[in-house]
Amino acid sequence: MPKALILANSSSGLYDFRNEILTGLMDEGFEVTVSLPDDLKAKELQDEGCKVIHTDINRRGVNPVQDMALFGAYRRLLKSEKPDIVITYTIKPNIYGGFACRLARIPYVSTITGLGSTFERGGTLLKLIVAMYKTALKGCSCLFFQNEYNHQIFEQHGIRGKKTVVVNGSGVNLDKHKFEEYPGHKDDVTRFLYIGRLMKEKGTEELLYAARKAHEKYGDKVSFAAVGYSEEDFEEPVKEATLAGYFKSIPYQKDIHPFIKEADAIVHPSYHEGMSxxxxxxxxxxxxxITTDINGCKEVVNKDVSGLLCRPRDKESLYEAIDRFMELPMEKRIEMGKAARDHVEQKFDRRSIILTYINEIKQIV
Structure with a gap:
């Protein structure tokens, strides 16, 4: 029985967005082991038949001591598990897992799930990251990108694997995230929902500004809520917005579907994404x-048909998009929701994306 080892930086990210790759590999006769730094979804993964191994990862920033410890942990993991193929996601598993796989001469495939702020800021850190990526991914059997823009940026920096495949993100499980009729709340309150970490690069400053300004205009006829953890820099601003009555913060939820179901629109003012x-x-x-006009977000929106776009890092532009939505009649909002479902059915069905991954992996092993 061939063995696949998955290196990832989040159990929820792996289970919620890439679980079908794991189950698909098991259906093809693979034994699957996953390496993760947390146990939020460890039980779910184990119940499906995966072996789960804890590996500490500092997800934020560069710490040479911790990062070298991660590299050492991956080397030991490869030696003990003896996988036939390794699959890596996100920057640190991609880089340090890639280093370890090259040294061990074990084939590996990696996915670029986004570029992060370093590629925007440039400087010495970018030069370091590019050099590490070049070395780590040089032996990568197949390098997956979640949008063409990210692929072109890597090409410009000379970062390449042996083969490149561009897919439409991780796709979406259309059965799990089933279509729900538009809520049409009896209290006539328009409910906007943000999902994810409250942090600068996700547009939290702009979101809080737009929420305050919309509340000033529409009063209790508009509601803003966020589901997810708050980064330290935004704990106080979020608390102030909550006390002022124009924002609600909800802790991370394992099942997000009920929250989406009750929302009138999802707001996602991110600065950069692989594919949201x-x-x-x-x-x-x-x-x-309602999201930013950037690669990784705009592809999911049929502009002005299934949603609205605003300029990134522009609080007034975000507010204007929210204000436009507030002025839409109920019939138009319902049409937008149906168009949104049609759009992802046509372009983002996870089943086709998973098939692409598994076919590439089977060619390698």
Whole structure:
């Protein structure tokens, strides 16, 4: 029985967005082991038949001591598990897992799930990251990108694997995220929902500004809520917004579908994405989306048909999009939700994306 080892930085990210790859590999006769830094979805993965191994990862920033410890942990893991193929996601598993696989001469495939802020800021850190990526991915049997823009940026920096495949993100499970009729709340309150970490790069400053300004205009006829953890820098601003009555913060939820179901629209003012899973899930549920006009977000939106776009890092532009949505009649909002579902059915069905991954993996092993 061939063995696949998955290196990832989040159990929820792996289970919620890439679980079908694991179950698909097991259906093909693979033994699957996953390496994760947390146990939020460890039980679910184990119940499906995966072996789960804990591996500490500092997800934020660069710490040479911790990062070298991660590299050492991956080397030991390869030696003990003896996988036939390794599959890596996100920057640190991609880089340090790639280093370890090259040294061990074990084939590996990696997925670029987004570029992060380093590629925007440039400087010495970018030069370091590019050099590490070049070395780590040089031996990668197949390098997956979630949008063409990210692929072109890597090409410009000379970062390449042996083969490249561009897919439409992780796709969305259309059965799990089923279409829901538009809520039509009896209290006539328009409910906007944000899903994800409250942090600068996800547009939290702009979101809080737009929520305050919309509340000033529409009063109790508008509601803003966020589901997810708050980064330290935004704990106080979020608390102030909550006390002021124009924002509600809800802790991370394992099942996000009921929250999307009750929302009138999903707001996602991110600065950069690989391909936004939040937007795909919202659209699949039949909810209009308001998001930034950037690669990784705009592809999920049929502009002005299934959602609205605003300029990134522009609080007034975000507010204007929200204000436009507030002025839409109920019939138009319902049409947008249906168009959103149609759009992801045509372009983001996870089944076709998983098939692409598994076919590539079977060619390697």
């Amino acid at each position: 899973n939040v937007l795909m899930e919202a659209a699949a549920t039949g909810r209009p989306v």
